[in-house]
Amino acid sequence: MVMRYCLILPAIFTCLFNAEARSIPVGLYHDRVISSVVISCSTGTYHIESGDEIIGTMEEGELLFVRLENDSLVLHDSDREYGSFMEIRLNYMALGSSFRIRPIEPALESRTYDDNLILRGGDRFITLVNLVDFDKYLAGVVEAEAGPNAEPEFYKAQSVLCRTYAVKYLDRHETEGYALCDGVHCQAYRGKSIYNPAILEAVVETTGEVLTDSNHQLIVAAYHSNSGGQTQRAADVWVTNHPCLQSVVDPYSLHQPNAKWSDTISFRDWKNYLIRNGMKSVHKMPDEIIYIEQMRRKKYFILDRDSMLMTKIREDWGFKSSFFDMFPEGDSIIIWGKGYGHGIGMSQEGAMKMARDGYLYRDILHFYFYNVKLMDFGDLPAYSLPDVQFR
Ligand SMILES: [Zn+2]
Numbered sequence: 064m065v066m067r068y069c070l071i072l073p074a075i076f077t078c079l080f081n082a083e084a085r086s087i088p089v090g091l092y093h094d095r096v097i098s099s100v101v102i103s104c105s106t107g108t109y110h111i112e113s114g115d116e117i118i119g120t121m122e123e124g125e126l127l128f129v130r131l132e133n134d135s136l137v138l139h140d141s142d143r144e145y146g147s148f149m150e151i152r153l154n155y156m157a158l159g160s161s162f163r164i165r166p167i168e169p170a171l172e173s174r175t176y177d178d179n180l181i182l183r184g185g186d187r188f189i190t191l192v193n194l195v196d197f198d199k200y201l202a203g204v205v206e207a208e209a210g211p212n213a214e215p216e217f218y219k220a221q222s223v224l225c226r227t228y229a230v231k232y233l234d235r236h237e238t239e240g241y242a243l244c245d246g247v248h249c250q251a252y253r254g255k256s257i258y259n260p261a262i263l264e265a266v267v268e269t270t271g272e273v274l275t276d277s278n279h280q281l282i283v284a285a286y287h288s289n290s291g292g293q294t295q296r297a298a299d300v301w302v303t304n305h306p307c308l309q310s311v312v313d314p315y316s317l318h319q320p321n322a323k324w325s326d327t328i329s330f331r332d333w334k335n336y337l338i339r340n341g342m343k344s345v346h347k348m349p350d351e352i353i354y355i356e357q358m359r360r361k362k363y364f365i366l367d368r369d370s371m372l373m374t375k376i377r378e379d380w381g382f383k384s385s386f387f388d389m390f391p392e393g394d395s396i397i398i399w400g401k402g403y404g405h406g407i408g409m410s411q412e413g414a415m416k417m418a419r420d421g422y423l424y425r426d427i428l429h430f431y432f433y434n435v436k437l438m439d440f441g442d443l444p445a446y447s448l449p450d451v452q453f454r
Contacts, residue, residue, distance in 0.1 A: 085196065085197040085198070086178065086194055086195060086196050086197060087194075087195060087197045087200055087229070087233075087242050087243070088181070088192045088193070088194050088240070088241040088242050089192065089193045089195060089200055089241060089242065089243050089244070089245055089252060090190065090191070090192055090236055090239060090240075090241040090243070090244045090245060091164065091174075091176070091191040091192065091193055091245050092164075092166060092171065092191060092245070093236075093239075093244035093245055093246055093248075094244075094246050094248075095166065095169065095171060095188075096169075096187060096188045097166045097168065097169070097171075097188050097189050097191065098130060098131040098168045098187075098188060098189060099128075099129070099130040099131065099166070099167040099168035099189075100128075100129050100130075100164055100165065100166050100167060100182075100189065100191070101126055101127070101128050101129075101164075101165050101167055102121075102126070102127045102128075102129065102153070102162055102163065102164050102165075102180065103124065103125065103126050103127070103162065103163045103165075104121045104122060104123050104124065104125055104160075104162050105123070105161040105162055105163050105175055106123060106159060106160050106161045107123065107155050107156060107157050107159060107160025107161070108120060108121065108122050108123070108155070108156045108157070108160070109121040109153045109154060109155055109156065109160065109162065110153070110154045110155075110156060111127070111138075111145070111151065111152075111153060112151070112152045112153075112154055113148045113149075113150060113151050113152070114150075118145055118146075119140070119145060121140075121153065121162075125140060125141075126140060126141060127139075127140050127153075128140065129151065129182055129189065130167075130168070131184060131185075131188065131189050132147065133147075134149075134184050134185060134186050135147040135148060135149060135184045136148050136149070136150070136151055136182055136183075136184045136189065138151060148184070149183065149184050150181065150182065150183045150184070151181075151182045152179065152180070152181050152182075153179060153180040153181075153182075154179050155178060155179055160177075160178065161175055161176060161177050161178075161255055162175070162176060162180060163175045163176075164176065164180070164191065174253055174254035174255075175254050175255045175257065176193045176195065176254045176255055177193075177195050177196065177199040177200075177203075177255050178193065178194060178195040178196055178199065179193070179194040179195070180192070180193060180194070181194060183240065190239070190240060190241075192240065192241045197226075197229075198263070198266045198267055198270055199255070199256070199263070200229075200252065201222055201225050201226055201229065201266045202222075202255075202256035202262045202263040202266045203252045203253065203254055203255055203256050204225045204229075204250045204251065204252050205218060205221050205222055205225055205256070205262050205265070205266060206253075206256040206257075206258060206259070206262050207250075207251040207252055207253045208221065208225065208250060208251055208286075209221050209411055211258035211259040211262070212259070213415045213418065214415065214418035214419055215261050215264065215265050215418070216265075216417075216418040216422065216423055216424045216427065217411075217414050217415045217417075217418035217424070217427070218261060218262050218264075218265030218266070219265045219268060219269045219424035220409065220414050220418070220424040220427040220428050221265075221286070221409075221411070221414070222265050222266040222269045222272075223269050223272050223273065223274060223284075223424065223428060223437065224274070224284040224286055224408075224409060224428075225250055225284070226266075226269070226271075226272065226273055226440070227273040227274045227281055227282060227284035228249075228250055228283075228284040229242075229243060229249075229250065230273055230281060230440045230448070230449075231281040231283070231284070231449065232249060232449065233448075233449045234449040234450065235248075235249060236249075269424070271439035271440055271441055272437050272438070272439060272440075273437070273438055273439075273440045273443075274307075274428060274432060274435045274436070274437060274438075275435065275436050275438050275443070275447065276306065276307050276434065276435060276436075277434060277436070278447075279436075279438070279443055279444055279447045280447050281440075281443070281447060281448075282305070282307045282308070282432065282435060283297070283305055283307075283308065283408075284408065285297065285308060285405070285407040285408030285409070286408045286409040286410075286411055287402075287403070287404025287405050287406055287407060287408065287409075287410060287411065288321045288402075288403040288404045288410070288411055288412060289316045289319055289320075289321035289322055289384075289402045289403045289404065289410050289411070289412040289413065290311075290313045290316045290386075290402050290406050290410035290413055291316060291317075291322060291323075291384055291386045291400070291401025291402025291403075291406070292312070292313055292314065292316055292317050292322070292386075292401055292402070293310060293311070293312050293313055293359060293360050293386070293401075293406075294309075294310055294311045294313055294406055294407065294408065294410060294431065295310060295360055295385070295386075295405060295406030295407050296308065296309055296310040296360075296362075296407075297309075297407050297408075299360070299362040299373075299374075300374050300405060300406075300407060301407075306433065306434065307432050307433050307434060307435050308407055308408055308432070308433070309433045310359075310360060311430065311431060311433075313410055313413050313431075315410070315412075315413035315414070315416040315417050315420075316402065316410045316412055316413035316416070319412035319413065319415070319416060320412060321383070321402065321403035321412055322401065322402065322412070323399070323400065323401060324382075324383045324384075324400040324401075324403070325397065325398060325399055325400060326380075326382060326397075326398040326400065327392075327395050327396065327397055327398065328380065328395065328396050328398065329394060329395055329396070330350070330391065330394050330395060330396055331394070333353070333389075333396055334350075334353065336379070336380075337353065337366070337371070340371055340375075341369065342366055342369040342371060343369060344366045344367035344368060344369045345366065347367070348366060348367065350391075351391070352366075353366060354388075354389040354390070354391065354396065355373075355376075355387065355388065355389045356388050356389070357373075357386060357387065357388060360373075360385070360386050360406065361373055364376060373385040373386075374405075382398065382400060383400055383402070383403045383404075384400055384401060384402040384403055384404060384405075384406060385405075385406070386400065386401040386402050386406060387399060387400035387401065408431055408432065409427070409428070409431040409432070410431065413431075414427045414431070417430065425437065
């Protein structure tokens with residue numbers, strides 16, 4: 064097991080920081096327990112390899128079946144059984160190749176990926192790793208995280224954030240044998256970007272660019288759907304301080320699709336909830352004042368000497384954001400909310416509006432992030448990069 068990682072990963076990570084061939088290993092369907100898949104070649108020709116040997120080829124339209132049996136991968140196509148292997152690699156013969164995967168057990172949606180695939184056996188599931196050009200990976204992420212209908216300058220800003228995030232967390236799945244997973248735990252990646260060619264163009268035009276603070280440290284490249292008119296200071300939500308993530312008054316997010324929301328809860332449930340959470344002052348306060356009002360974002364709801372984090376209230380009640388006001392209506396409370404998401408960093412809808420108004424991606428990033436620099440990650444000092452160690 065350890066030897067296997069040893070053979071593959073150091074070379075891959077060296078590649079990532081080499082301008083000639085920046086590629087990244089991404090774990091696919093990482094939160095599913097997959098024991099059988101069918102793979103088809105969408106474009107190009109692939110060598111099927113195990114160890115140092117080429118054991119076959121896969122041409123456009125051909126299918127390959129892989130199932131797990133006693134920890135090993137049993138491989139066959141429509142003509143022949145190849146045998147069983149601990150690891151199989153599908154390596155393209157020309158740039159621009161792509162393949163499609165469809166998990167059979169369990170049955171899941173199929174997805175198309177650029178570049179190469181590594182399959183590894185194991186005691187419970189097959190590990191699937193897409194070894195993909197870093198920019199093509201980012202185009203897939205940008206499409207999954209932001210959709211296909213935005214302006215090029217927005218896509219450039221989003222690309223820089225997704226790249227910053229990816230480089231900062233390259234060591235997240237080190238023990239599993241890849242850099243990042245394809246879920247929201249890292250960044251959503253559902254395969255090749257296919258809906259809008261402007262996405263890959265935006266990624267390529269910003270290639271290598273990441274956001275750092277004044278000490279060349281990669282920032283936490285946070286983004287969310289809509290700020291509701293004011294972004295949230297990271298220190299109001301997270302334990303550690305992030306000087307680049309301050310609260311910004313954000314007029315661009317107003318009047319966008321997720322700028323407003325509303326909800327209704329019962330007054331009695333609200334009062335009981337506050338008491339259950341230690342807000343004892345509720346007992347001595349008149350009902351008219353146990354409501355939340357926020358002209359500007361607050362960190363706490365304060366009532367006499369008691370307080371509760373706004374983020375906890377949002378989480379407990381499942382509200383779209385922690386930026387809202389309450390109004391009494393009979394036995395109920397109407398909630399008028401602003402924005403969608405945690406509110407930290409770039410508001411995607413605000414950034415889309417800025418791009419439509421003619422702002423450049425650099426302007427957008429400097430608007431949402433305080434005191435940041437755009438740098439090529441290849442120029443970062445070693446102390447600013449994750450310490451990826453492989454046994
Ligand atoms: Zn992850």
